[in-house]
Amino acid sequence: MKIELGRCLLQERLNESDMALEDLSRQLRYKPERISDYIDNKRVMPLKTAISIANSIGCRVQDLYELESID
Structure with a gap:
């Protein structure tokens, strides 16, 4: 799944x-x-940045964006 x-x-x-x-x-x-x-939504967070942000605010990286399944 994409x-x-x-x-x-x-x-x-x-x-x-x-x-x-x-x-x-x-x-x-x-x-x-x-x-x-x-x-x-002017820029997409690089993975390294998303990990740092998630760790700082106490959430999972997946919680930083709405995720859409593409079939």
Whole structure:
């Protein structure tokens, strides 16, 4: 089964973890604009970044995007 990434769910995960975008960007040493680009679906997170973000906010990498099955 092939999977495609849908909408980024990072803002929802940040809300659930009570972490602000600025806190995440400071913790990971990323510019806030970069995190915003992921949230706004302007950029797709590289796997390494997604792993770091998931570890920081306490979720699974799969929880950062809507996943769509393609048959």
